[in-house]
Amino acid sequence: MKIGVPLETRAGEARVASTPEVIKKLVAKGFEVLVERGAGVRAGYPDADYESVGARLTDRAGAYDSDLLLKVRRPEAADVAAMCPGGIYIGLMEACGEDEMAAAMRAKGIRVLAMERMPRTSRAQSMDVLSSQANIAGYRAVIEAAARYGRFFPMMMTSAGSAKPARLVVLGVGVAGLQAIATARRLGAEVFAYDVRPETREQILSLGAKPIDLDLGESGAGTGGYAKELSDEAKARQQAALADQLAKAHVIITTAQIPCRPAPVLVTEAVVQRLRPGSVIVDLAAAGGGNCPLTVADQVVERHGVVIVGHTNYPSMVAADASAFYAKNLFNLIEIMVDKGDAGPVLKDLSKDDITQAMLG
Numbered sequence: 001m002k003i004g005v006p007l008e009t010r011a012g013e014a015r016v017a018s019t020p021e022v023i024k025k026l027v028a029k030g031f032e033v034l035v036e037r038g039a040g041v042r043a044g045y046p047d048a049d050y051e052s053v054g055a056r057l058t059d060r061a062g063a064y065d066s067d068l069l070l071k072v073r074r075p076e077a078a079d080v081a082a083m084c085p086g087g088i089y090i091g092l093m094e095a096c097g098e099d100e101m102a103a104a105m106r107a108k109g110i111r112v113l114a115m116e117r118m119p120r121t122s123r124a125q126s127m128d129v130l131s132s133q134a135n136i137a138g139y140r141a142v143i144e145a146a147a148r149y150g151r152f153f154p155m156m157m158t159s160a161g162s163a164k165p166a167r168l169v170v171l172g173v174g175v176a177g178l179q180a181i182a183t184a185r186r187l188g189a190e191v192f193a194y195d196v197r198p199e200t201r202e203q204i205l206s207l208g209a210k211p212i213d214l215d216l217g218e219s220g221a222g223t224g225g226y227a228k229e230l231s232d233e234a235k236a237r238q239q240a241a242l243a244d245q246l247a248k249a250h251v252i253i254t255t256a257q258i259p260c261r262p263a264p265v266l267v268t269e270a271v272v273q274r275l276r277p278g279s280v281i282v283d284l285a286a287a288g289g290g291n292c293p294l295t296v297a298d299q300v301v302e303r304h305g306v307v308i309v310g311h312t313n314y315p316s317m318v319a320a321d322a323s324a325f326y327a328k329n330l331f332n333l334i335e336i337m338v339d340k341g342d343a344g345p346v347l348k349d350l351s352k353d354d355i356t357q358a359m360l361g
């Protein structure tokens, strides 16, 4: 069975779907692995490292001519044209609802295993790229904030004077938010956090941060552990109740998202106007419209003296580790997809496993 690992061509994408460490294990299992030349270079994995573990270096067409195609980002039309009929695509699809690209792949007899459809269950945890990549995003967002903030994060007492710790608020306490809290605490900031799901209160406290409690008159807990969209009245109550808490902050990291819905507005322009000059907002929901209406996706802007960071691909900024985690997630998935055969791995019936069945959609 052939596995293909092409170079990611999306602008600004430095990650690669598999690493030499993982490919060594795939080769040991009997897979033939074809890696497009240069695929791992931007993530810190040179071609020679792939070759040394038994991968065959190839051109783009060679990597696409595979039974299992491993990708990070959503394929483009040219990628679909190069895909092998009857093959399996394993990667993010980054789509909600009707998806032309998935339809084009299915028309070629390609089965699509969309990584974002991975069930959020204990068994699937080791295969969950949304979690592994959100964790990295939460960490990198705080590093970004610290680098752009013109003051210290920790309390500093020196012979030249002392500085108070930064007051940092994390909005949205999912995977990214929890890592943002932990990273900001390690850097010595005073951390406050808020999520619309009440169960996050305990998690916030366990990381040494202080929960912000709001009474919205309705629960924001949706299905499958995700948040649901609030009513218009609750949204207005939330913005008003958060305003005074946020106005005291020096750094705000926002991560609030609802799958396949626009990101909720939590930091209004009126709040930005009240922040101390030099404050920093890092909006991890920038790709979904932002938790702050002043956020510009993929740009860093200054509004009312506040720096607002709208990067949309933090994992790519930590490309070596992000690729390593992503590659291990995919390896764990491939392990449940195949049986050991006399002449190498044999594909199982993907509709018989609840994980692969959910991913097929």
Ligand SMILES: NC(=O)c1ccc[n+]([C@@H]2O[C@H](COP(=O)([O-])OP(=O)(O)OC[C@H]3O[C@@H](n4cnc5c(N)ncnc54)[C@H](O)[C@@H]3O)[C@@H](O)[C@H]2O)c1
Binding pocket: 119, 120, 121, 122, 124, 125, 128, 130, 131, 134, 171, 172, 173, 174, 175, 176, 177, 194, 195, 196, 197, 220, 224, 225, 226, 227, 228, 230, 255, 256, 257, 258, 259, 264, 266
């Ligand atoms: N395998 C597993 O069991 C597994 C793995 C990862 C995550 N999870 C769970 O999945 C859920 C979603 O996690 P995620 O990180 O993907 O979330 P996400 O990226 O979809 O959203 C980030 C956070 O934003 C919050 N949010 C949404 N609207 C908000 C609002 N108006 N105000 C404040 N906060 C708001 C959400 O509650 C969530 O915590 C969590 O319950 C998490 O614990 C389970």
